[in-house]
Amino acid sequence: MKLLSLFLSFAKVGVMTFGGGYAMIPILEREIVDRQGWASSEELMDYYAVGQCTPGVIAVNTATFIGYKVGGIAGGIIATLGVVFPSLVIITLIAGILTNFADIPAVKSAFSAVRVCVCVLIFNSVLKLWKGAVKDKGALVLFLLVFVLSVFFDISPVVFVLLCAASGIVLTRMGVRGK
């Protein structure tokens, strides 16, 4: 029973989240803290903070955390499946429909303009992330190196992620951080 209500609650969170990230906090707060009492606001913030700095989609990470707390490993898995379930249904429907309409000129025009909007949205989220990520010279050098190398060379992002995690540790040990 507990597993079923975990699944349903997180499916609800999945349906009500547009865009993920911070947009999810008020919805999680209402469903998980107020309605179900599965976690306190402070715990939720902790999960969220860790979910943000571990690999993967933040919404998924947070769901796994709360699910685990409520129902152990099975709970973690069920809550995570719940949060992705609406995406699976909705996106599959939309993708199926769009494939059939993709050749209509009006649809093509609409998407050419929407692509412009996507560029602006990416630009905005880069600026927002930049503020939290690049606070000193060491971080700026890492940013520039990764940016230039990944624009001009065909290198897998995995390589950058591994090298930068190692550089972060080395730079911190060397005392470069914060300068």
Next chain:
Amino acid sequence: MILLRLFWEFFKTGLFAVGGGMATLPFLYDMSTRTGWFTQAKLADMIAVSESTPGPIGVNMATYVGFETAGIPGAVTATLGLICPSIIIILIIARVLKQFRENKTVDAAFYGLRPCSVALIAAAGMLVAKITFLNPEALTTGNGIAGYAGLFRWKAIALAAVLLVATRRIKPLKKLHPIVFIAASAVIGILFSF
């Protein structure tokens, strides 16, 4: 076989994309160039749909790519691939949450990971911008100065300028959900035949 590859590609994305939904973008871009499962223009469309539908962006994009590549089984496989590393990692961390948050080495690694993540997203964004704002064919037609003017998609540049001002400078508009700007852009695209 394609399902196995889809699972593996998205497992890698879930394992290495740090910092939320948009962080999956560089991995999807890399996937498009290596596998040819979808074009880069298609990727931009998928971002738009993922931003304007319910659900976390990263999950939506995985489902979309999976569906485009191998139908409904593909959508399910890609999504499961993406969330698998999260489940494993979080279940491990959940037991040692406090130590993890206070661990100096973890913190130091993230000092390096954060700028890396922003740079990767910025670089992938640049490549989406290239196909959105430029007409590379214009250079090969040899029209001289006119050819160079044709290199830029002027309508797209004008719309980007308007959107930048609207999303960053005008207070009442700044707070609106991205879906509003995406919908407005779609209407403008149809009206001005982009």
